[in-house]
Amino acid sequence: MARPRVELDWEEGLFRGLLSLWHRWAPGHAEPGPGAVLLEDEKGALSVLAQLLSAEPVRLLPARDVGGIRGRDLLLPRCFDLAPDHETNRRFLIVRTAISAAMRRLSRDRPRMATGPATPLDSLRLAHDAIEWLTNELPAFAREHEAALGRALQVRPDPTSLRGRARLLEESRQRAMRGDRPWLDAGLREAIERAPVSGPESRGIPIWGELIETIDAEDVEHDTPEEGHRESDVESEVAAPALEALRRVELDPREKEEAVLVHNFEKVETLDRFDGNIRDTDGADELEAHIEALEEVDLGDLVRDDDDTHSILRADLSLGLDVPDVRSIGPDEHGIPYDEWDARKKRYRRNWCTVYPSAMRAANPSWGALAVARHGRLIRELRRRLEVHRTELRPRDRQFDGEDVDLAALVDAHGARCAGRGLDPRLYVRQERRRRSFATTVLLDVSLSTDAWVGDHRVLDIAREAILVLGEVTDQLGDQLQLLAFASHTRNRCRVWELKAWGDAWSLARDRLGAIEPQGYTRIGPAIRHAAAGLASTPADRRLLLLVSDGKPTDYDRYEGRYGIADIRQALRETERQGVHSHALAVDEVARAYLPPMFGPGSWDILTHPDRLPEVLTTVYGRLTSG
Amino acid sequence: MTPASPPTPGLAPVPKEPPWYRPVGNECELFETAFRQQVPLLLKGPTGCGKSRLVEHMAARLGRPLVTVACHDETSAVDLSGRYLVEGGDTVWQDGPVTRAVRSGAILYLDEFAEARSDVVVVIHPLTDHRRTLYVERHDEQIEAAPGFMLVVSYNPGYQRGLKELKPSTRQRFLAATLSHPDPDVELEILQGETGIDTANGKKLCALVHKLRELEPLGLAEMPSTRLIVNAARLIQAGLPARMACDAAIVESLTDDAEIASGLRDLVALVF
Known part of the structure; x- marks a missing residue:
């Protein structure tokens, strides 16, 4: 990413130099040794192991320090460097993963009775229970853990070198590692709470990890500020480094109103605690100018605020909904160029449009569950009908x-x-x-024209319920289905959301389908070309492209009328040449003027009764896939 | 074009010693009662949980020959009832496995019955009620089942959800029993009965498979069965190192995904 040059005072520059030196030399920030194991390399295999031991889908995330468990997230050290050689480090990391997974399992099965935040002693106790459980369950665990523990004890600091609270904690940790149970000592618990905090801290035990406070996602969601602030204009986005723990930080309202300018150099004496000052929480899109500052921000602090967001620092937090907008393109997104047909000049405009494929992470599970319940009978009936047809x-x-x-x-x-x-x-x-394999892509128009109403229903809602029915049926029949949604904002920003990739589970796609909202314009050509390119590279005997749209080409930069129709017709010709058969469905009368000339006879359906779309979409699918 | 291969089941003699079987519940009593009362039996349960072994065991215990047909989605009524073969200039009638079992009063075991084509069900229906007859259409022959004939079918409910299901009209003709994965203690007994493996290794294998059955979040197609650890135990008994045995018999047979396999191997290493 190109970083803008910012004019800095000489003091500011000196401070930054010191800060980076500190990060390099401070304890806990040491350069990894040659035998270190990076979590990134082992994540796949470790997450399988973690899921087996916790018996639920857990997420592995990199931690800056020793990490631990935070709800369903297992935070593991980004770089594991306990032993000198790679093989042993990997073995130890497996032990650590097993302990974290077991801690998650135990903390889920018997929730902590105590109120208040988890203390390090609670962590030790939970780790101890987890180790006991693992020793019973897995015969070779005790041996592996013994080896890792021995090594971990060797590198603990001498408690007498620490002061105050850190010293008490270090003593407790070492006692626990030697098999003692310091958490039973009520006096110690109190002493730790009262002891002054000074000097270097006692680090957590890398092969055990800590119990990290969870911030209840529900709580955060329901805690939304007043109405009217919902619509936010996100203008830019950067990726954040990995994070470990979230703390909820209560912001003094006065502090927020007048974010005091603090000169960075004033912090030189407390360099080890520098976390990037408090920044103004509101503002226009100034992210570009603040990237350097953002890299210093301590992401462990969660601040609740009700001002509009204009810039996003994208971190792996996933607290709320996340739908990439059609108008903004992230700095690390890569577009795919497609040609467009110019009917007047009778030639292609090369690489004229740019399509940004994006994953869809937002989900609305309740919508899908309700819609499935509503259409349950229809789904069963259609499945039976298709099945009979198929098994001729x-x-x-x-x-x-x-x-x-x-x-x-x-x-x-x-x-x-x-x-x-x-x-x-x-x-x-x-x-x-007869046996044939089919690959089908459903291309859903989500442009603002789908926000219109037909009868008592919004066009988009009818369309997605129809797709939901089709998805359920194809899922039960075991057919290959891909689900894409598209909208555009000029030729440079055509966005195609992948609601269901070929291998995705349908249940995921269903949740995402419920979260999509109308936006942008309708540039159909690039979307068809993009979908056809994906289809053409999918192995199948027959390929089918189903377009759910009114078919009316519109875009900001005069993609309409004859020009637009000609481009779509050309795109359809290309797909036919690629061996992809296409069919269009629409519910509004607008479509009658557009679909027939573009798709040709027999390749479109316009429904006068929108309620029938679910049935017709699936029936069309059944007809096209049975021949 | 590959020709459909003709099924070739034979009537094997009844073994003197019934094959070893460790009952998990009361399935043996149920089987025997169903046999005495001449009611067909439907066995449900995941793959590798011992359905076929139960049938073999009971057939030998009851002293009946056993005819087994593994059904697949091209299994047709003709395959089961019989056909004319052309030999030289003549045609010769050959009984199919069902006809043979009905004539000889054997126990007929249709494995994965739901997989078979729907015309098979029509052939089976008159055998499952009071008529106990088989009509061989092509031969135009009505055969009454000999005493001792019993129909047992098996079916795996979790397999291919929603696609292959038995029709209610068929299901209700059968007594039904579900076999499930045994408890660890029973599983250890089965493992030792099958392979004679020592208790230490046997316990480890049972602990491993018990953990693996929590696989649901990984989205594997099938739960690991007792058969998997029986195979692993065989390899260990034959002198293979334990981890290598588990790799070949369990990990590799459960998944093709390299990452999942690597994770499963890590789990094996925490057991052995």
């Missing part, structure tokens, strides 16, 4: 065995016998099922 039998001649005699073969055999030649014993006709 077709005769295969000249079989060794079968339901009927193959007359032609019999005549041949008789002739052969009369001529004294050998006889082919394959004299039967056998009924067999």
Whole structure:
């Protein structure tokens, strides 16, 4: 990412130099040794292990320090460097993952009775219980843990080198590592609370990890500020470094109103605690100018605020909804260029449009559950209908065995016998099922025109319920389905959201489908070309593109009328050449002027009764995939 | 074009010693009662939980020959009832497995019955009620089942959800029993009965498979079965190192995904 040059005072520059030096040399920030294991390399295998031991889908996230468990998230050290060699480090990291997963399991099954935040002693106790559980469950765990623990004890600091609270904590941790149970000591608990905090801290135990306070996602969601602030204009986005723990920070309202300018150099004496000052929480899009400052921000602090957001620092927090906007393109997004057909000049405008494929992370599970319940009967009925259609039998001649005699073969055999030649014993006709593989992409128009109403329903709601029914049916039949939604904002910003990738579980796509909202314009050509390119590279006997849209081309930069229709018609010709068959469905009358000339006879349906769309969409699908 | 291969089940003699079977519940009593009362039996349960073994065991205990047909989605009525073969200039009738079992009063076991084509069900229906007859259409013959004939079908409910289900009209003709994965203690007994593995290794294998059955979040197609650890125990008994045995018999047979396999191996390493 290009970083803008910012004019700095010489003092500011000196401060930054000191800060980066500090990060390099301070304890806990040491450079990893040659045998270190990076979490990133092992994440896949470790998350399988963690899920097995916690018996639920957990997420592995990198931690800046020793990490621990935070609800369903297991935070593991980003870089594991306890032993000198790689192999041993990997073994130890497995032990750590197992302990974290077991801690998660135990903390879920028997929630902590105590109120108030978790203390380090609670962490030790939970880790101890987890180790006991693992030792019972996995015969070789004790041996592996013993080895890791021995090594971890060697590198603990001498408690006498620490002061105050840190010293008490270090003593407790070492006692626990030697098999003692310091959490039973009520006096110690109190002493730790009262002890003054000074000097270097006692780090958590890297092979155990800590119990980290969770911030209840529900709580955060329901805690939304007053109405009217919902619509936010996010203008830019950068990725944040990994984080470990979230603390809720109560912001003094006065502090917020007048974010005091603090000169960074004033902080030089407390360099080890520098976390980027308090920044103004409101503002226009100034992110570009603040990237350097943002890199210093301590992401562990969560601040609740009711002002509009104009810039986003994208961190792996996933507290709220997350739908990439059609108008803004993130700095690390890569667009795919597509040609567009210029009808007047009768030639392509090369690489004219840029399509940004984006994953859809937002989800609305309740919508899907309600819609499935509403259409349950229809889904069952359609599935049965398609299944019957699919399992039609077709005769295969000249079989060794079968339901009927193959007359032609019999005549041949008789002739052969009369001529004294050998006889082919394959004299039967056998009924067999036709089998073909299909790949289908559903392309859903989510432009603002779908915000219109037909009867009592919004166009987009009708369309997505229809897609939901189709998705349920294809999922039960085991067909391949991809689900894309598209909208555009000029030729440079055509966005295609992937609601369901080929391999995704349908249940995920259903949740995402519920979260999509109308936005932008309708530049259909690039979306069709993008979908067709994906389809063409998917192995299948037949490929099908279903467009759910009114078909009316509109975009900010005069993508309309004859020009737009000609481009879409050309895009459809290209898809046909790629072996992709396309079909369009619409519910509003607008479509009658557009779909027929573009799609040609028999390749479109416009429904006068929107309620029938779910049934018709799936029936069309069934018809097209049975031939 | 590949010709459909003709099924070739034979009537094997009844073994003197019934194959080893450790009952998990009261399925043996149920089987025997169903046999005495001449009611067909439906066995449900995940793959590798011992359905076929139960049938073999009971057939031998009851002293009946056993005819097993593994059904697949091209299994047709013709395959089961019989056909004419062309030999030289003549045609010769050959009984299918069902016809043979009905004539000889054997126990007929249709494995994965739901997979078979719907015309098979029509053939089976008159055998499942008071008529106990088989009509061989092509031969135009009505065969009454010999005493001792019993129909047992198996079906795996979790498999291919929603696609292959038995029709209610078929299901209600059967007594039904569900076999499930055994408790760790029973599983250890089964493992030792099957392979004679020592208690220490046997316990480890049972602990491993018990953990693996919590696999649901990984989205594997099928739960790991007792069969998997029986195979692993065989390899260990044959002298293979334990981790290698688990790798070949369990990890590799559960998944093709390299990352999941690596995670499963890590778990094996925490057990052995």
